[in-house]
Amino acid sequence: KAGVTQTPRYLIKTRGQQVTLSCSPISGHRSVSWYQQTPGQGLQFLFEYFSETQRNKGNFPGRFSGRQFSNSRSEMNVSTLELGDSALYLCASSLVGTGYSTTEAFFGQGTRLTVV
């Protein structure tokens, strides 16, 4: 069974640009969450999608947005990039059972974004 796939693996962008990152969850997983990882702040939750709907959102500005498609694949977008947006962006997928019982989240390799 293939794991969580994130593309691209590495990205370099200029301040002010926008970027779109992609995540394909494990087959059958319907929940996709996004996290930002930086040396200073650690792993921080961005948002979570389930059945094409955003269910939960972390404390990030509106420049960070996402969406989920009917095949559960997800994208996140960051507009008007700032130097501080340089980070490893991680996607995690979960198999959500009836009643949304909590199950383990599996992470992809991440996309390393560098803003210059």
Added chain:
Amino acid sequence: GESVGLHLPTLSVQEGDNSIINCAYSNSASDYFIWYKQESGKGPQFIIDIRSNMDKRQGQRVTVLLNKTVKHLSLQIAATQPGDSAVYFCAENYSGSARQLTFGSGTQLTVLP
């Protein structure tokens, strides 16, 4: 929001010894906990999880202990190997908050030859 924190930022152990990595959590409503291992350049790798209705769970060479009274979580690794060198994170989840995981700051485990 409340956060999960780790007691020690670094831990060095001799190869073959047992390792214990600790974690304190502050949200008493959290009912699900996960330990992740992250190697350089890779995403977090699921190690083991435990629900709040349990106080101990064992996997292959790993054991997680949960003490809800003092809101403490630990990961024990038996016969630590060089391949265990990585950053270990604990994460908590409250089932009422969907898939949002709150992570600790991480502990760097170094296995000495």
